[in-house]
Amino acid sequence: MTTETQSTVKPGFLARHRRTLMAGVFGLGVLGLAASDILVMQPSTPAYAQSQSQLVHAQPFSFADVVEKVRPAVVSVKVKTVTAENMSDTGPSISPDDPMFRFFKQFGFGQGGEGLTPNRPRKQFGMAQGSGFFISSDGYIVTNNHVVDHATEVDVVTDGGKTYTAKVIGTDPKTDLALLKVKDDGNFPYVDLSAQVPRVGDWVIAVGNPFGLGGTVTAGIVSARGRDIGSGPYDDFIQIDAPVNRGNSGGPTFDLNGRVIGVNTAIFSPSGGSVGIGFAIPADTVQRVVAALKADGQVTRGWIGVQIQPVTADIAESIGLKKAEGAIVADVTRDAPAAKAGLKTGDAITAVNGQPVAGPRELARAIADIKPGVDANLTVWRDGKETSIAVQTAKLPADRQMASAAQDGRDQPDDASGAVAGLGLQLAPAASVPGSGGKGVVVTDVDPSGAAADRLRAGDVIVDVGGKPVRSVADVRDGIKVAKSDGRKTVLMRVTNGDSVRFVAVPVAKG
Helix, strand or coil: CCCCCEEECCCCCCCCCCEEECCEEEEEECCCCCCCCEEECCCCCCHHHHHHHHHHECCCCHHHHHHHHHHHHHHEEEEEEEEEEEEECCCCCCCCCCCHHHHHHHHCCCCCCCCCCCCCEEEEEEEEEEEEEEECCCCCCCCCHHHHHHHHEEEEEEECEEEEEEEEEEECCCCCCCEEEECCCCCCCCCCCCCCCCCCCCEEEECCCHHHCCCEEEEEEEEEEEEEECCCCCCCCEEEECCEEEEEECCEEEEECCCCCEEEEEECCCCCCCCEEEEEEHHHHHHHHHHHHHCCCCCCEECCCCEECHHHHHHHHHHCCCCCCCEEEEEEEEECHHHHHHCCCCCEEEEECCCCCHHHHHHHHEEECCCCCCEEEEEECCEEEEEEEECCCCCCCCCCCCCCCCCCCCCCCCCCCCEEEECEEEEEEECCCCCCCCCCEEEEEEEECCCCCCCCCCCEEEEEECCECCCCCHHHHHHHHHHCCCCCCCCEEEEECCCCCHHHECCCCCC
C-alpha cells in the first residue's frame, strides 16, 4: 500500500482554516516569473507618434545560473515505512492529539469497522516521498523528521537519476529535522547552510520533489520571519510565498547566492494544496541540530522546569515593568532546577546570560541551547526590582508533567457575598465548589459588561492576587484595594483551569 503520510499543524494558527503539515509527500512550488521579454516604452511626445524603434527589450531576470549550481545537491527521498497500530472497530487506536489522527480521520480509515480487527495489533506498511539535500561531499543529507518517521528502508535519488541506500543517523521531532548518510562512498555535490538571516522581501528559490516529479524549481520571496505555527515550543519559521505542495518536505530553500536559508517543512492550506504560504526551518537552527545529530544521534536540550507566558502590557503595568517584554513564570515544577534555584511564580525573566528575551519562545530556545549541567544566568524582575538568579540546567525530560505550585491549604471561610464590585465577578471559596481542587477562589459567574469579562471565565480558579495567595473572596477584594492604593490600573491574578496555569492582568479602575 502506498500512503502519503500527513500530519496537521496544531490548533492556534488561523483556527478558521485547516492547517496541514505535509509529511513524507510535501511540495514546494512557487509563483514563476514571466519568461517573456518586458517591453519598456521610451518617453515620447506625442504618444501616438511613437515609432517601433522606440520600443526596447529589457533582459529577463533569470534564476538559471543559481539553479544550475545547486540542483545536483538536491535529492528525492523515498521511504518504506511500517507501523504497528492497535486497531479497533472505529479506526486506529491513537490519541486525538497525535499529528496522524486527522490523517486517519480524513481518509476514513476504519469507519464502520470495515476490514479492521477490533483491539488486535496490526502492521501498517506504506511508502512516503519527500526531499533532501547533501550538506557534505561524503554523503550526509538533511531532510524532515516526518519524512523518515517509522522508516524501515530509505533510498535517495539524485538529480542525475542515481539511487543510493541511506541510513538514518538521527532525528529531532521537536524541530522536525533528520540527518541521513548515504552508505556508498563517493564525492557528492553539496550545498552550504547560510550563516546570514534572510530579510523579508528577499528572493528565494526552492528545489524539490513535489508529487514525486523530482528536480522541480520554484521561486518566491521571504514573506515573514519568526513565525509560530503551533507545532512546538521551538517554532521560529521563515514564511515564504512560494507555493508548497506534497513532496517538497525536507527540501532546501536557497538565496540567490545558492546558500540554504531554510528547510521546507509545512504549509498553510485550507484545501491540502498550496495557497502560497509555506514555512521553512531557518538555517541557523538546522546547523545546530545537524551538528548534535552528527555527534550524538540525538539533540540534548537544557531544561529548568517552569511554565511561562508572555508579559503583556497589562501584566507589565501590574508588576511595574517598564516594557512588555520577557516571560512571566506561571508555575514552577517541584524539585526542578528552577525551584532549587529559588525561582518563583510571578517572576518575570527578561534575559538569559545577558541576552534579552522578547517572550516565551525566545526564552525556551535560549534555555534549550544551554547544555545540561551548565548554569543559565537569568535576569529576573521581582517585587519591583531586577535581580539575577543562576539556574543549573538539567536534561529536558522526554515526558514531563508540571507539578502544581503548593498553595495554602487552610480552611477557607465562606463570604456573605461573592460579588466583586466593578469587575463583574461572582466568586466562591474553592472548598465549597465540587471539582475545584479546594485551593483558591472559584469564578462562578462573569458579567459580560464587567471589567474582567474578557479576562476570566466561569470555572477559573484564582489562586493569588497581587502576588499573595487567596483563600477567600475577601482576600481577592483586599488584593484589588492594595493595587488601587498603589496607583495600579490593573491587578495581577494567577489563575488555574484544569491543568493550565496563567497570569491575568485585571483592570481595577472600575468600582
